[in-house]
Amino acid sequence: MNLSKNEAWDAVHDERLRLADDLATIAAADWQRPSLCPGWSVHDVLAHLLDTARTGRVAFVRSMIAARGDFDRANADGIRRCKDPDPARTLAEFRASAGLRRTPPANLATRLVEAIVHGEDVRRPLGLSGDYPAPAVRGALDYQLRTRVSFGGGAERAAGLRLISADSGAARGEGPEVRGTELDLLMAVSGRPVPVAAFDGPGAELLAARSAQSSIQ
Structure with missing residues (x-):
């Protein structure tokens, strides 16, 4: 962070x-x-x-x-x-x-x-929109990506994917690419349902499917 x-x-x-x-x-x-x-x-x-x-x-x-x-x-x-x-x-x-x-x-x-x-x-x-400082969203996303789901994180949901920020261009991980805003990426890896239309790239469907799972084995 x-x-x-x-x-x-x-x-x-x-x-x-x-x-x-x-x-x-x-x-x-x-x-x-x-x-x-x-x-x-x-x-x-x-x-x-x-x-x-x-x-x-x-x-x-x-x-x-x-x-x-x-x-x-x-x-x-x-x-x-x-x-x-x-x-x-x-x-x-x-x-x-x-x-x-x-x-x-x-x-x-x-x-x-x-x-x-x-x-x-x-x-x-x-139907409300939040306005979050980019460094705060980035810090939250980075933490979730290095923390296991069993500890409240989202590492397994992003496993085998390369997440690319549409905001900054920053890339995290390796595998099929998923491009989206850092806020949508944060919500997805945190186990919140995010529609596949929010993402681009060959890994979009997999991340969207994982986002709806409260636990990952």
Whole structure:
């Protein structure tokens, strides 16, 4: 990741506030709209982002102990803690927590992944467009490509493919080429469904198919 620690946190904080501004404009029914996270509504994703913004290293360890090491259960517990019956109150709490610098015991790039990918998880179903700093998207993509799916990354989804950024021309990996924006490449390797039309090249269909898989064997 080419961003400094302060630059990375600034990008995360700015994105949280932009997302809060976007969600302040949606209709009441949109809060229950399915996000790109299977089984999570737009409101669920916001509650998850609030939980992760508030969760530092000690709290993360405690949550994993309570969940008996099950990440999915820990996430579900966090959503229950932070999801107010009134989405407006969840949103207000999220906005108030936007400047926090808390993180689990993990690479700081995971905070960029969290902010950008979950931002798209709610924006795309709502027909909204995100505006993310190119270095932040690049740092998140690079992290996902070197991290296994079992640890929340996307290395296996990109295996055997050469990803080429339509934004910068940067190439990653070897194999049949796939050209797309770095944001679409990030979403695909993060296991979010991206239509094949978003990509060009002989590897486009394979990456689009893998993007819809939550796990890769």
